[in-house]
Amino acid sequence: MSDFEGLTALVTGGASGIGRAAADLLAERGARVAVLDLDPSSVGAPLTGYRADVTDDTSVRAAVAAAVDGLGGHGVLDVLVNNAGIGAQGTVEANSDDEWHRVFDVNVLGMVRTARACLPHLRASAHAAIVNTCSVAATAGLPQRALYSATKGAVYSLTLAMAADHVHEGIRVNCVNPGTVDTPWVGRLLDAADDPAAERAALEARQPTGRLVSAAEVAGAIAYLASPLSGATTGTALAVDGGMQGLRPRPADR
Template sequence: MSDFEGLTALVTGGASGIGRATADLLAERGARVAVLDLDPSSVDKPLLAYRADVTDDTSVRAAVADAVAALGGLDVLVNNAGVGAQGTVEDNDDTEWHRVLDVNVLGMVRVARAALPHLRASAHAAIVNTCSVAATAGLPQRALYSASKGAVHALTLAMAADHVREGVRVNCVNPGTVDTPWVGRLLDAAPDPAAERAALEARQPTGRLVSAAQVAGAIAYLASPLSGATTGTALAVDGGMQGLRLRPVAR
């Protein structure tokens, strides 16, 4: 496919996981792509790489300005940078709540705020936020993370309403459990990594974790000019976790 031919894109958290898979896919489909990340050292051509800390507004504005100047404009923003968190509402102190919300919610606000003046000049402007099934389904031991992604879901709808008449579409993807480096670290830290992986796989009706490439495909769908009538939508990429209620397997 070449639906992004001639377009430019910016992907935050683009050095690994979902972000890297998305940056690579957009480039394969014709876009000129810049990656923003805390550590972009692993990013190579044809991708452009810029260091940025989404918790620092000055850092974000400088990186976005540099990336847009190098790209020659901006058509697509993928707001993907984020961090995870575990525990019930009792398990994380105020400092951790502030840290996660600062990255997962305000980080998207800062990047979008810096990017919108450039996106308004595009005929195919789109923002895709990486949300989570945790925004729409109650998951155990994910209170803080769920709260942050619930905010991203609401933010996506509000942004879509605010900017639709400016020609900027805003959507989000809601992945289930994705086989990323962060999930890998959680599994490695579990008392029985194999059992924990099996439990995560069984939680999704397909019986397997979501791949970063599958989430990237959904992001590309929402960002593409071919989806020009789609805005204010949350696209589940969760192996059926949110919507399906399967009967237990007979023993």
């Protein structure tokens, strides 16, 4: 497919995991893609990497300006993939105030800062789209994920509000809601578990497909929402969760 031919895209948290898969796919489909990340050293052609800390407004604005200039779109940006984020574990009692502030600062305010810096460039596009990486944690109660779920619930509501605010400017805003994705971050969580094999099996079992979601599958959903071919789609949350949110299958042996 070449539906992104001639378009420019910026992906935050794009050096690894879902962000990298999305950046690679957009480039394969014709886009010129810039990646913003705390450590963009692993990013190479055809992608262009820029260092940015989404908790720092000055850092974000400088990186966005450099990226848009480097993409050669004459100040125009067509696609923003707001993907940078961090995880957290525990019940509502488990994390300190500082940790709550830190995770919200990255997962929610990081998207706010990036969108704020990109909007003037998106307004100049005839195919403007923002895709926020949300989570099934925004719509399903998951154990030991109170803080993380709260941030993703905020991302879901933010997506809807942004879609309403910018629809008349021709800017579409949607989000993807992945289930548990087989990324380096999840790998680190599994490695830290008392029984990594049992923990992986439990994560796989709670998704009706019986396996973790791949980063490439989430990237495919991001590309769908960002594509000019989806011009009538805005204010939508697209689940990529192996059926975790909507399905209630009976056990196979019943």
